[in-house]
Amino acid sequence: MRAIRISQTGGPEVLEAVEIETPRPGPGEILVRNRAIGLNFIDTYHRTGLYPVKLPTGLGMEGAGEVVEVGEGVTRFAAGDLAAYASGPIGAYAEHHVVKADRAVRPPAGITAEVAAAALLKGMTAEFLLRRCFVVQPGQTILVHAAAGGVGSILVQWAKALGAVVIATVGSPDKADRARRLGADHAILYRDQDVAAEVRKITEGAGVPVVYDSVGAATFEASLKSLARRGLMVSYGNASGPAPAILPARLSQLGSVFLTRPTLFDYVATTEELDASAGALFAAIASGQVRIDIGQTFPLAETRAAHEAMEGRETIGASLLIP
Structure with a gap:
C-alpha cells in the first residue's frame, strides 16, 4: 500500500510517499481501508518534533473508511462496516490503517466517511472544550x-x-x-x-x-x-x-x-467517553447545529502541499487527504 512516512523531523520536505506492506490486524484490532484522512495541526507537531515521536514513522491520527478485516476477539465491528477513528495510533496517512476496535466509532447513517474524517478529531475537541473542560x-x-x-x-x-x-x-x-x-x-x-x-x-x-x-x-x-x-x-x-x-x-x-x-485524548480516555463524545458530535451534525465544511482536499501523494497550505494559514474549515 501507499503511505506517507518521515525518517527525520523537519519541514514539509521530510514527508515521503512510500510503498509498504499492508498491515494485518492483531487481537482487538481492525484494518480500515481509508476513504478519507483528516489533516490536523497535531500532525505538523509530530512532523517537526514539537511532539516527539519514534522515527521512522507514519503521520496522521484521523481517518474513516471500510473495515476490511477484524482481529481476534473483535465484536464491535464486522467487515464492511464504516469506521472512523481519531485517537491513533499514528500512521493514518496511508491507504490502510490498523486501529484498536475500542478506539474507533461507527458513524450513524447519513454521516459519510468524508464528513467523519473531517469532523471527528476536531469535533470531539470542540465537544470537550465546550461541554466538559468549561461548561458554556x-x-x-x-x-x-x-x-x-x-x-x-x-x-x-x-x-x-x-x-x-x-x-x-x-x-x-x-x-x-x-x-x-x-x-x-x-x-x-x-x-x-x-x-x-x-x-x-x-x-x-x-x-x-x-x-x-x-x-x-x-x-x-x-x-x-x-x-x-x-x-x-x-x-x-x-x-x-x-x-x-x-x-x-x-x-x-x-x-x-x-x-x-488539555488534550482530547484525556477526555476520551475510555471507550465510554469516546462513544459519548462522538455521539454528541454526530447528533449536533445531524440536527444541523454544526455544519462540517470541507474546505479543501488533497490526494495522498500531495501531502507535502497540504502541510504547506495548512501551516501557511491558506486553508479554511477542514482539510482531507484522499488515498
Missing part, C-alpha cells in the same frame, strides 16, 4: 481564536447552539466574514487589532469567562488579558509556536484566573 452556559460571552479554522469553525457553531455570545478572532477580513456566517457575534482581526482591548470594549470592561486559544505564542498574552476575574484560559494548540512560560503569580495578578492545557 446560555448568555455567556466567550472568545474563540482561529475561528475560521477546523476546530474554531465548529466551536463557533456549537457555542451559538448552546446560547453563547461568540467573539471570534481571525487573520483576515475574508475569514472574519466566514466567522460571522458561522454565527460569531463579533470578529476581531488579531494581526491588526488589540484583541484584549476589543474584548474589553465588547464586554463593557468585564472580560470573558473563557478563552479558547489554539494559536499559541501570537495570542497567548492577549488571551490572558481578555479574561474576566476567575476566568479560564484554555490553551489547546500551538499554531504560531509554543505558548510562553508563565509564573503562577501572574495568574493572580490578572484576577485569580485559571490556565489549562
Whole structure:
C-alpha cells in the first residue's frame, strides 16, 4: 500500500510517499481501508518534533473508511462496516490503517466517511472544550481564536447552539466574514487589532469567562488579558509556536484566573467517553447545529502541499487527504 512516512523531523520536505506492506490486524484490532484522512495541526507537531515521536514513522491520527478485516476477539465491528477513528495510533496517512476496535466509532447513517474524517478529531475537541473542560452556559460571552479554522469553525457553531455570545478572532477580513456566517457575534482581526482591548470594549470592561486559544505564542498574552476575574484560559494548540512560560503569580495578578492545557485524548480516555463524545458530535451534525465544511482536499501523494497550505494559514474549515 501507499503511505506517507518521515525518517527525520523537519519541514514539509521530510514527508515521503512510500510503498509498504499492508498491515494485518492483531487481537482487538481492525484494518480500515481509508476513504478519507483528516489533516490536523497535531500532525505538523509530530512532523517537526514539537511532539516527539519514534522515527521512522507514519503521520496522521484521523481517518474513516471500510473495515476490511477484524482481529481476534473483535465484536464491535464486522467487515464492511464504516469506521472512523481519531485517537491513533499514528500512521493514518496511508491507504490502510490498523486501529484498536475500542478506539474507533461507527458513524450513524447519513454521516459519510468524508464528513467523519473531517469532523471527528476536531469535533470531539470542540465537544470537550465546550461541554466538559468549561461548561458554556446560555448568555455567556466567550472568545474563540482561529475561528475560521477546523476546530474554531465548529466551536463557533456549537457555542451559538448552546446560547453563547461568540467573539471570534481571525487573520483576515475574508475569514472574519466566514466567522460571522458561522454565527460569531463579533470578529476581531488579531494581526491588526488589540484583541484584549476589543474584548474589553465588547464586554463593557468585564472580560470573558473563557478563552479558547489554539494559536499559541501570537495570542497567548492577549488571551490572558481578555479574561474576566476567575476566568479560564484554555490553551489547546500551538499554531504560531509554543505558548510562553508563565509564573503562577501572574495568574493572580490578572484576577485569580485559571490556565489549562488539555488534550482530547484525556477526555476520551475510555471507550465510554469516546462513544459519548462522538455521539454528541454526530447528533449536533445531524440536527444541523454544526455544519462540517470541507474546505479543501488533497490526494495522498500531495501531502507535502497540504502541510504547506495548512501551516501557511491558506486553508479554511477542514482539510482531507484522499488515498
